[in-house]
Amino acid sequence: MQHGAPLRAGRAPPAPPGEPGRRLVLGVTYLLTALELTCLFMQFSIMPYLVKNLGLDSVGFGYLQTIFGVLQLLGGPIFGRFADQWGARAALTLSFVAGSGLYLLLSLATNVPLLVASRIPALFMHVLPGAQMVITDLTPPADRPGALGKLGLCFGVGVILGSLLGGTMSTKFGLYSPAYVAFVANVLGTAVSLTCIPANTKAASDPGPAASGKRPAASVFDLKEITRLLGLPGVRPVFFIKVLSGFPSGLFMIMFSIISMNFFELEAAQAGYLMSYFGVLQMVVQGLIIGRLTERYSEGTLLRASIVVFSAVGLAMASMTNVFHFCLLVPGLVFSLCTLNVVTDSMLTKAVPPSDTGAMLGICASVQPLTRTIGPTLGGLLYQRFGVAAFGSLQFAVNFLLFLYLCKKEVPQKTKRAP
Template structure:
């Protein structure tokens, strides 16, 4: 990433100042820097502050990766202990499914709204809000472990902050803002390292701490970690990472500022040229494998005949593959092949893997298929996110990524019912057949109507 000189008045860890003095223009020409350096608090107060803790664009991106890894580790820690906490509180499998569905629905509805909030209020506010929502969730879960309190009510109440827990889309927005279009696929791909870290260490910490110190201990640890994330966000993340032109587009002169709940503004993004077809590709291609992953815990017990520890090892293998492929492989491929070629390759491999899944009979076969499956999933997500953020203006990248973040909660909401019905009626091979058929149809459409590699942002 190209490094730009820091404006003389930037100090992201100092007392609040006007937002313009703490925002990063991601691709600003050198001749614009002197005028930006003059923006600051009246009376030259910015010059009185030292530069201690001030981060350049590369430092902000690195901190963004750290914050994303921290949040994902806590999230997977929570997922690993939720079944045990629910059983301790006396919930059956149906009630456990209800609270999981509530969490999915809230994240589905909150994703686009959070994206709009990030666009309007900046990266610092978005990260802080997400970490504070996460802290509230872990606080309620920790309180649910106290016998004197109404545990079941607190458990369901803890699902409510999930609507605002979107650290990963906030991280994607910062990276999209601070990277050039050519660098963006590789930069977004490196978030796979953060996801892999969370997937590996989250369940490990959750199981270790709950076994040695009780089920409340990992929740308290997650609470402390997310509060630390909120503190880092407030002190070291810039108020905004968007260009000055993007701020002007967000609130046009003479027009009232749109609400974060403005559904028309969110819908408008999908109606921009090239956005809706690519968004549908993202949803349709990822939905069949999403159904399989939703049912994976049951499939691993009934079809693969795995014990809990063996299933954990398999998920760790999945996490390591995702770290390697999304963090290292996708970035290298994006520098040699166009986004259109990578998108076609991901859909093609999805089809082949789906056909093989329909024929697999044991867990060894599935392990052989996992590299292709992970490659397809990572390439699809990275390439579609990159194309969609290029298709909208710089002021709307957060809202667009918020819509993209709603795809996974949509699968978690519809998946248990639809996946359970398919599994009960047709068995495991049906997931492979559906994946093969759906992705083959999408591949034929992409081949006839290819997506342009370069989509310029509206300025």
């Protein structure tokens, strides 16, 4: 039987791993996520210099970033459907194969057409949602927010190591050296995914299409199946809260490099230290704080808290004048972002059948690419016309309205922990 292929009719699906195996699979999943995110931030660290060497200006760089965002936006829901139908192992393997293709093309990109072609595999590069699918399948609902939150440790490791290694290697060994290393790392990730992630991570009581012995009727490209999930009770309100609440801060982060240079007047090294500050705080919040909070408070309460803090940070951001003020606001901003993402992902996976959690997480994974696609243009207009204060004002207004909406809406209560 091929890896990740649906089982033939009449054959029993492989059982999900037991407790010792489950812990091992989760550990490997976190490791693979940290590996891929490190490679991704290594790539981000060299892209501006590579683009400049090939003769592209800032407009060309923006187009390249837009292509990457559009491909990720389109690929997220398709990747999620693929994971539901073929299993998490096949999905993670596909993501690492796509990553290998991207970094191989990037290492060969001595001209603009090859550089543009290197963006195409991004359509299926979705290790983070793939890891979320494995964690969602292998953890009970009550433990899910804490388990998903630990992915923040992986993200922090990726930000810090990727930025550090990318800059160091490109300086000492040449501009293309991070792409070579990332290619080898993704080939290794492909092998580990194939050997260490079980074909069936769904619960035995609901193995889903990937292990049921029958091919699903709908294709992974069926848009009706993807949009159907948004019509399920409890899905649409939470999803749109996820999109709207984090959108203003997403615009700010997209413009952060420009704001750091022009408004905060930071050098490149100082901006890097500020990004490391972000990474460390995200590791602490998602890895150590969110899991404990979910043990004591309902997801609805935490969702409200994240929106209240978002509003307060936005109000303060509208009046900040220097980088020291911003550093004081970063912990609140990181807490809100992390809590919003973890809690809404957990709530949405609980609102759909277990066989559709992959597709739901794939849709969630498209939120950030959507912001990256339309954000540069909208963020640039806001910054040019109204300055940095516009981002804080927008964040306050949007989240204050969302808080009023949540005050009138019933939200899920605390889930009892599994015995």
